[in-house]
Amino acid sequence: MNLNKNELDALRELVNIGVGKAAGILSEMTGSKIDLSIPVIHLISGDQYQEIEAVLGGERYSAVRLGFEGAFTGTAFSIFPAKSADILIAAITGDEPDHCGSLTHFHSIHAETLMEVGNILINGVMGSITNILGTRLIYTLPSYSEQAVARLIEEAGSDQRENVIVAQTRMFIQNLNIEGKILLIMGGESLDILIKKIQEIQD
Amino acid sequence: MSISEFVRSIMLFADLCPVGICIIDEKKKIHLWNRMLARWSGRSGEEMNGEHLDRIYPHLNAPSYRHRIEQVLDGGPPAIFSSQLHAPFFPCPLPDGRVRLQHTSVIRQDKSDGVLAIIIIEDITELGYEIERARSMRDQALEEVEERRKVEKALLFTNRKLNLLSGITRHDILNEVTVLLGNATFLEEMLPAGTDEKKYINTIIRSTKRIQNQISFTSDYEGLGGEEPGWFEIRDVARKAFSLIRPGNITLDIQEGCFQIFADPMLEKVFFNLFENAMRHGGGVTTITIRYDTGPDESMISVADDGVGIPASLRNTLFEKGVGNNTGLGLFLSREILLITGISIEEAGGEGEGARFLIHVPNEMVRREKRL
Numbered sequence: 001m002n003l004n005k006n007e008l009d010a011l012r013e014l015v016n017i018g019v020g021k022a023a024g025i026l027s028e029m030t031g032s033k034i035d036l037s038i039p040v041i042h043l044i045s046g047d048q049y050q051e052i053e054a055v056l057g058g059e060r061y062s063a064v065r066l067g068f069e070g071a072f073t074g075t076a077f078s079i080f081p082a083k084s085a086d087i088l089i090a091a092i093t094g095d096e097p098d099h100c101g102s103l104t105h106f107h108s109i110h111a112e113t114l115m116e117v118g119n120i121l122i123n124g125v126m127g128s129i130t131n132i133l134g135t136r137l138i139y140t141l142p143s144y145s146e147q148a149v150a151r152l153i154e155e156a157g158s159d160q161r162e163n164v165i166v167a168q169t170r171m172f173i174q175n176l177n178i179e180g181k182i183l184l185i186m187g188g189e190s191l192d193i194l195i196k197k198i199q200e201i202q203d
Numbered sequence: 204m205s206i207s208e209f210v211r212s213i214m215l216f217a218d219l220c221p222v223g224i225c226i227i228d229e230k231k232k233i234h235l236w237n238r239m240l241a242r243w244s245g246r247s248g249e250e251m252n253g254e255h256l257d258r259i260y261p262h263l264n265a266p267s268y269r270h271r272i273e274q275v276l277d278g279g280p281p282a283i284f285s286s287q288l289h290a291p292f293f294p295c296p297l298p299d300g301r302v303r304l305q306h307t308s309v310i311r312q313d314k315s316d317g318v319l320a321i322i323i324i325e326d327i328t329e330l331g332y333e334i335e336r337a338r339s340m341r342d343q344a345l346e347e348v349e350e351r352r353k354v355e356k357a358l359l360f361t362n363r364k365l366n367l368l369s370g371i372t373r374h375d376i377l378n379e380v381t382v383l384l385g386n387a388t389f390l391e392e393m394l395p396a397g398t399d400e401k402k403y404i405n406t407i408i409r410s411t412k413r414i415q416n417q418i419s420f421t422s423d424y425e426g427l428g429g430e431e432p433g434w435f436e437i438r439d440v441a442r443k444a445f446s447l448i449r450p451g452n453i454t455l456d457i458q459e460g461c462f463q464i465f466a467d468p469m470l471e472k473v474f475f476n477l478f479e480n481a482m483r484h485g486g487g488v489t490t491i492t493i494r495y496d497t498g499p500d501e502s503m504i505s506v507a508d509d510g511v512g513i514p515a516s517l518r519n520t521l522f523e524k525g526v527g528n529n530t531g532l533g534l535f536l537s538r539e540i541l542l543i544t545g546i547s548i549e550e551a552g553g554e555g556e557g558a559r560f561l562i563h564v565p566n567e568m569v570r571r572e573k574r575l
Contacts, residue, residue, distance in 0.1 A: 028267045028270075029267045029288050030288070066280055066281075068280070092288065108330055108334070109286070109287060109331065109334045112285045112286065112287065112306055113285050113287040115283055116283045116284065116288055119280075119281075119282060120282075122280060123279050123280045123282060126279065126280050127274055127279040127280070130278060131277075137278075137280075139280040139281055140281075141308060142280070142283055
């Protein structure tokens with residue numbers, strides 16, 4: 001399935017409103033000004049998903065996962081490359097990376113913190129989509145894992161991984177440039193419904 | 204199912220759970236306050252049911268909590284409040300007064316007569332305090348490292364000052380020694396041969412020359428330990444030292460391949476001394492051979508020549524100060540240079556079979572592959 005320019009623009013607008021809200025909440029919580037760049041959106045669909053590593057790289061990501069069900073069904077991920085995750089945690093908690101630039105010590109507490117940051121980003125985006133489209137979804141509790149993107153998507157199940165909407169954004173906190181992505185994974189039918197709803201709004 | 208039916212249905216289960224559970228409605232009125240929360244907070248379920256959440260815990264009215272709780276109640280995904288980014292959701296101090304660290308999840312539930320938010324509180328105090336302890340240990344270790352760095356810097360500074368002082372002193376002594384030697388030589392030329400006076404002045408000249416040699420020699424070693432150790436490729440160091448001794452017909456045969464050791468920057472002087480000794484005292488050395496060997500715990504560099512070898516009488520004291528035919532400091536200082544990074548040296552050749560020096564290097568001070 002392909003999205004035309006208008007549909008992609010509308011989707012970007014929805015995600016942008018969501019990440020904007022998330023940035024506001026994060027700024028308030030951390031007491032630091034946090035800006036999120038306007039997301040770049042693209043769709044990876046059908047068998048292209050096998051090539052997702054070519055797009056997103058085979059590196060390990062820190063990922064927060066949230067399943068959703070309702071008018072459209074799928075899984076949302078907020079993912080950070082390991083280095084960005086470390087920079088983000090260091091900026092928020094004040095823990096310094098070790099000599100290899102890694103924050104492997106205190107892993108559990110960092111995972112908990114990243115889970116909240118990812119949760120805020122996903123909630124912003126999902127809240128924006130459902131509010132504007134006037135739909136209500138049922139959600140799972142967020143969970144945290146560290147894996148390559150291909151493995152994360154595999155876990156979403158074959159019925160969902162027909163389409164991956166990748167929203168790529170950058171978070172600027174205390175002059176640090178942190179890369180993050182939102183992935184929305186959903187089956188063909190769910191994406192059809194989402195697009196139809198977007199079209200209804202546009203009409 | 205209505206709100207009250209739902210609350211009744213889970214009440215028993217909620218009281219058995221090892222987490223805190225609170226249920227509020229859209230207006231944040233409390234409908235359930237489980238046993239664990241009652242125990243932690245000291246407020247009973249009877250006391251809390253029907254109360255307004257923000258009245259009991261006003262901090263939850265702050266935007267960082269309120270917006271996200273309202274987002275859940277409005278139909279948004281569950282919200283997570285981590286212990287690192289928030290004060291405890293429900294402040295419930297531990298009996299010893301410490302803060303009870305909490306991980307909080309807020310989940311929406313739709314019921315026939317309204318909407319609920321289920322607030323689940325996990326006590327992660329132990330984990331949190333363990334991490335705080337680890338942080339504190341890390342900070343202490345970092346402070347100690349910083350302290351050590353400062354001391355090292357101060358020592359380096361002092362060492363440089365001492366070197367400066369000894370350099371000036373050496374220069375002044377050498378000036379006086381040159382005057383002494385010049386005058387003694389004039390006197391020696393004036394004295395008739397075969398007299399006691401001539402014998403005494405010659406002894407003075409010899410002693411003065413030895414003093415001159417020894418003082419000049421110490422200038423070569425004033426940098427000992429003054430610079431940070433680093434990684435050195437043996438082939439490069441040995442070749443450079445070899446070029447400095449003007450080897451004549453002696454050939455240097457070094458094993459191929461990378462062999463780097465972590466040593467004081469004066470390592471070159473060690474090889475210079477070994478080569479110079481081979482040339483001066485080896486009795487017709489034609490080849491000096493350098494080989495490497497790596498064992499399970501340590502590696503070895505052997506520096507061997509095909510000369511006459513070292514007399515057995517000298518072997519035990521070879522690395523002591525003052526032993527030898529020249530200044531008696533070369534091998535002593537070579538051993539000291541190597542010892543700075545835990546490297547040792549011994550002589551293992553036989554008299555008449557050539558000298559064979561073995562340099563023992565702990566494996567953590569050895570690299571067999573080049574690194575950028």
